[in-house]
Amino acid sequence: MEGKKTYRVFRFESDVRWTQTRECQISAPGKPELAMSSPPEFKGTPGLWSPEDMFVASVNVCTLMTFLAYSHHKNLALISYECSAEGTLEYSNGKYRFTEITLHPHLMLKSHEDVEPARAILLDAHNNCLITNSIVAQVKIFPDFHVAPPTG
């Protein structure tokens, strides 16, 4: 059995409760309740997160979290990371669905020597992001890397 990998199974639970019109609350034990709604394009309330927003954000956040985990293992020091994401929802193969999500991460690093390792770690994170692995939309990533000016 030497070298045999074991794989774990993880389960994630939450609840939704309809409140009014096109609004609801999501909840999970110990977590803050969050009001959500259809997007305004589908008669929802502006100013609330929609399931479409959360779908796109889950890809964005999971890519970051995977990058943070891999960076930790590789001892890469990160100064900042911000990423805008855009998801495209359109009619494709007989149904409306997300066909593409684009990510534009901006990373601030400590030195020029960190740029290529950071790029490799980010592409590895992108290729192993478990939400990206779970969707049919194509996820594209366009990172840019910056180096912080020396201090003191």
Add this chain to the structure above:
Amino acid sequence: MEGKKTYRVFRFESDVRWTQTRECQISAPGKPELAMSSPPEFKGTPGLWSPEDMFVASVNVCTLMTFLAYSHHKNLALISYECSAEGTLEYSNGKYRFTEITLHPHLMLKSHEDVEPARAILLDAHNNCLITNSIVAQVKIFPDFHVAPPTG
């Protein structure tokens, strides 16, 4: 060109910013900022929503919102709707990914005559939920229907 359907394209944008350790903030213009984290199983902070949670919740909320839209068109009166969701993340075909999401909606209706129409509308919503259409995980729905006791 009579009868030709036109299909719209929708775009959903949001941002993520790393804050500390395995935590971040998500933001979008006009919407409340939300702190998120890796789940505790992956060294994250308990009590914060994770991308895995939001992935599962997006399926749950989108199913509800689709049901509300269809119910409105069919003049179905709904008293309450609550739904627990569980997503299963496991190793499958060489990668970790969500393989299944189960939904258990509990619907309260006004009369027994509404039960079968509600069931049909819910299954139609399930089959056309645009988040469900966008993922590789199999979404299974196990609804139950109740009728509110007469008042007055």
